[in-house]
Amino acid sequence: MxxxxxxxxxxxxxxxxxxxxxxxxxxxxxxxxxxxxxxxxxxxxxxxxxxxxxxxxxxxxxxxxxxxxxxxxxxxxxxxxxxxxxxxxxxxxxxxxxxxxxxxxxxxxxxxxxxxxxxxxxxxxxxxxxxxxxxxxxxxxxxxxxxxxxxxxxxxxxxxxxxxxxxxxxxxxxxxxxxxxxxxxxxxxxxxxxxxxxxxxxxxxxxxxxxxxxxxxxxxxxxxxxxxxxxxxxxxxxxxxxxxxxxxIDVQSYDPYTDPDLYAHADDLLRQKQINKRRLQKHFRLPEKERTPVIGMITRLTAQKGLDLVLHVIDEIMKSDVQMVILGSGEDRYEQRFSEFAKRYPDKLYVRIGFDERLARNIYMASDLFLMPSIFEPCGLSQMIAMRYGSIPIVRETGGLRDTVQSYNEATGTGNGFSFRNINAHDMLYAIHRALWFYQNPQVWNNLVKEASQMDFGWxxxxxxxxxxxxxxxxxxxxx
CATH class of the missing domain: 3.40.50.2000 (Glycogen Phosphorylase B;)
Structure with missing residues (x-):
């Protein structure tokens, strides 16, 4: 053939x-x-x-x-x-x-x-x-x-x-x-x-x-x-x-245990995430709080990626005990708005305009949660990479996001992330709050990380x- x-x-x-x-x-x-x-x-x-x-x-x-x-x-x-x-x-x-x-x-x-x-x-x-x-x-x-x-x-x-x-x-x-x-x-x-x-x-x-x-x-x-x-x-x-x-995704390239771009490595994924999280917080001059969850976003700054939903409730997100790191470039209006919010919340929000492959990989590794509220998403690779590195995705149920992320079910203990269906900022906010709630339960969260990181997204x-x-x-x- x-x-x-x-x-x-x-x-x-x-x-x-x-x-x-x-x-x-x-x-x-x-x-x-x-x-x-x-x-x-x-x-x-x-x-x-x-x-x-x-x-x-x-x-x-x-x-x-x-x-x-x-x-x-x-x-x-x-x-x-x-x-x-x-x-x-x-x-x-x-x-x-x-x-x-x-x-x-x-x-x-x-x-x-x-x-x-x-x-x-x-x-x-x-x-x-x-x-x-x-x-x-x-x-x-x-x-x-x-x-x-x-x-x-x-x-x-x-x-x-x-x-x-x-x-x-x-x-x-x-x-x-x-x-x-x-x-x-x-x-x-x-x-x-x-x-x-x-x-x-x-x-x-x-x-x-x-x-x-x-x-x-x-x-x-x-x-x-x-x-x-x-x-x-x-x-x-x-x-x-x-x-x-x-x-x-290329599972050989995106391997948290061998990725040469990461700040640090460890034999245990959870331990490795904590080490890299502290390094990321220090690098971005965010307070080094081990139990404060970090939400990562690596995205093109375009309307397709659901950024209007994020901007609509970003003040509410910042009221929670959370830190947020955003990496991306695109439309001027999004670059400006997110940069303005980063100045408003210097201890909770870091925004880097542009793209840096090494930094992206460290955000995957160091973040606890990964936000992808896309209006539409033909497939999406970032949610797969995030799970490979033990970062739990929060996604809108569309395209490949729906096919790869199963929302956590507390009754059965199954799932590998969190999701919402409607193109609605407060539905997204509810999914974020739900994820933050379960983050406070180490047993549930560790099982979630284990389930997500073991998903087979190879070719x-x-x-x-x-x-x-x-x-x-x-x-x-x-x-x-």
Whole structure:
């Protein structure tokens, strides 16, 4: 089974979010199950020189794009036994930012065409092309239009994964012919047209053989109007082809007993958390109180993450015997508001604007509770990492948060966190107070920490589900 992952980012080369973590970890898990999985990424200028120096040049050529013929080089680097290909064109990819350029429509259309153009020259004919998010949505479209008659691609099947439906790659109508080289026949409601514009994610949803998303609950949610981002009708139409497969985390990297970024290590997780908690309190100049619970938040500062709920009741949260540490960056209004509250409560609230991987890992380790009140969350990795480090999550019941966090049931003593259902600040506050109440019972809390830290969030189970889907697709192709 030969699989090619097509994505816009991947660990360790370039990362802006959880997509990169998936592209870094899932191919390794699939290879351990016997699949020949390879990855193709743009060769961004942001890729560190340590990796660029290890790349070898494979082929060069040109890529047709509307009326253009653009240079394309293909480089290769084998990382962690996974072959990685890099599409090299400095005009498109040597930029100050990975996304958000005014010509993103052209940049990622080029990337998708280049992936298809390069394959015959690489002596690698995939059974499955697994495309991720809108940046690669055109691969399936081009495969069935510009390459439909090419013998090399006759047996290639496609899978398209939605990592976050909110980001779709929507561009003006004229790009259809100018960049994509398609006629107006494709500008219809059942193909590329999207409220008078062209939608790259919609192309992936329409033309791919199978669709997946990153948790079972999110797969159900996006078929409804509230979460469907105006694509819910199409997703309901393709319901039989849509599967939710939960993301995993790299359990070797996120191992509290071996993580080199942590302040300190101990043989016992509870003991280790106490040591790191004191170090964190000292580092942030918070009172070093062993029995005062620390609530951690590591998040993009955007409305999706439920931050308005937190701001609405932050004064009430601060009235409790609690400390709070927030790490993240994003919208100015959230950066400013949380910074203002940190000045108001210097002994209880620390806010760091930005992102620091080492600091993030120490917050996971040192915090007692981890708050994720997301309005929607396709999967979420932070709650899994937090549990791995014994930090008990408080989440809203949505997407992957619902699939991974089971609210503590005092009657049965089961559960691995706390949750609330409604998008309501006081429902969230009640869940926080409930967690703080049980924190005062060491026996209950220690059992909660033990239960959470022993959850299996590795990639093996998810990889098996992906492999079964690939095999099912291949069987269907063999039959036809």
């Amino acid at each position: 030969k699989i090619l992952f097509v994505a816009a980012e991947g660990v360790p080369f370039v990362k802006t979010g959880g997509l990169a973590d998936v592209i870094g970890a899932l191919p390794r898990a699939l290879r351990s199950l016997g699949a020949d999985v390879r990855v193709v990424l743009p060769c961004y200028g942001q890729i560190p020189d340590t990796y660029r120096q290890q790349m070898t040049d494979l082929v060069t050529g040109t890529v047709p794009l509307g009326w253009r013929n653009q240079y394309c080089g293909v480089k290769q680097l084998i990382y962690d036994e996974v072959p990685h290909y890099f599409i090299d064109n400095e005009y498109y990819f040597k930029r100050d930012s990975i996304y958000g350029c005014e010509d993103d429509a052209e940049r990622f259309a080029y990337f998708c065409r280049a992936v298809l153009e390069m394959l015959p020259a690489l002596s690698f004919q995939p059974d499955i092309m697994h495309c991720h998010d809108w940046h690669s949505g055109l691969v399936s479209l081009f495969l069935k239009t510009h390459y439909a008659a090419h013998p090399f691609y006759q047996s290639v099947q496609t899978v398209f994964t939605i990592h976050n439906l909110q980001y779709q790659g929507i561009f003006p109508h004229p790009i259809l012919g100018d960049i994509l080289g398609l006629s107006e026949d494709y500008f219809t409601i059942d193909q590329m047209e999207f409220y008078g514009q062209v939608n790259y994610m919609k192309a992936g949803l329409v033309y791919s053989d199978r669709l997946t998303t990153v948790s079972p609950t999110y797969a159900s949610e996006i078929q409804h109007d509230y979460f469907g981002e105006r694509l819910d009708g199409l997703l309901r139409h393709r319901q039989k082809d849509l599967t939710g497969i939960l993301n995993g 093996t189970n998810s990889a098996r589900k992906y492999k079964a889907m690939y095999e099912d697709l291949k069987k269907m192709e063999d039959v036809t």
